[in-house]
Amino acid sequence: MSSKEETIKHMTGRLMRIINKHLRIEGQPIPIGDGVELRPGEIHCLQAIGLNEGSNLKSVAHVLGVTKSAISQMVGKLERRGFVRKERAPDNNKELLAFLTEDGWVAFRKHQDFHERHMHNLMDRLDEFSDPQLAATTAILAVIETVVDERMEEILTSGRPKG
Numbered sequence: 001m002s003s004k005e006e007t008i009k010h011m012t013g014r015l016m017r018i019i020n021k022h023l024r025i026e027g028q029p030i031p032i033g034d035g036v037e038l039r040p041g042e043i044h045c046l047q048a049i050g051l052n053e054g055s056n057l058k059s060v061a062h063v064l065g066v067t068k069s070a071i072s073q074m075v076g077k078l079e080r081r082g083f084v085r086k087e088r089a090p091d092n093n094k095e096l097l098a099f100l101t102e103d104g105w106v107a108f109r110k111h112q113d114f115h116e117r118h119m120h121n122l123m124d125r126l127d128e129f130s131d132p133q134l135a136a137t138t139a140i141l142a143v144i145e146t147v148v149d150e151r152m153e154e155i156l157t158s159g160r161p162k163g
Contacts, residue, residue, distance in 0.1 A: 015144065032107045038083075043111045045074045046083055049098045050108040056095050072096075083107060 029037035038046070048063040049055070055063075061071035075098055078084040083104035089095035100108055126134065 011140075012144075030111070032110060038107060042074065042078060042083075043107060045071065045078060046100060046104055046108050047111055049075075049084060050100050050105065050112075053099055054097050056089065056097055060098055078104070 026040040029039055030043050031037050044064060045060070048060050052059060052063060057071050057075060058068050060075070061068045064071065075084055075086065075096075079086060082101055085099050085101055086096045087099065089097050129137075
């Protein structure tokens with residue numbers, strides 16, 4: 001096995017560990033205050049709506065990389081809990097637009113603060129890397145994402161991966 005192949009295997013192994021750790025984090029409830037908790041998917045939905053206030057559900061689904069059906073269910077749940085409100089689009093009675101309520105904005109800001117704190121930590125730690133190193137890493141991640149997209153498409157269209 002070549003050194004390059006070993007490096008790629010090591011890199012993909014590390015990426016898998018990062019993904020698994022991230023999935024564990026995504027399974028944990030996030031305290032919003034006064035005994036209220038949201039699941040990460042719910043808070044990310046609020047974040048997508050807050051950053052795209054008044055978007056239709058299809059657009060919110062696209063931002064999150066989920067189906068329109070999944071986002072419709074999530075928005076309905078968040079609406080029942082008082083974090084989101086839906087309105088009919090003025091020019092299309094079938095289209096629903098999503099907005100945050102006052103409680104939704106409180107949760108949104110709390111989560112934004114959390115992300116900003118962690119982003120500053122990451123930025124500080126990555127500051128030692130040069131722009132070309134960061135650009136190369138971005139290019140590598142783009143290739144990995146393309147391979148994952150192709151694998152996902154293959155699974156979705158055939159029901160199972162080939163090979």
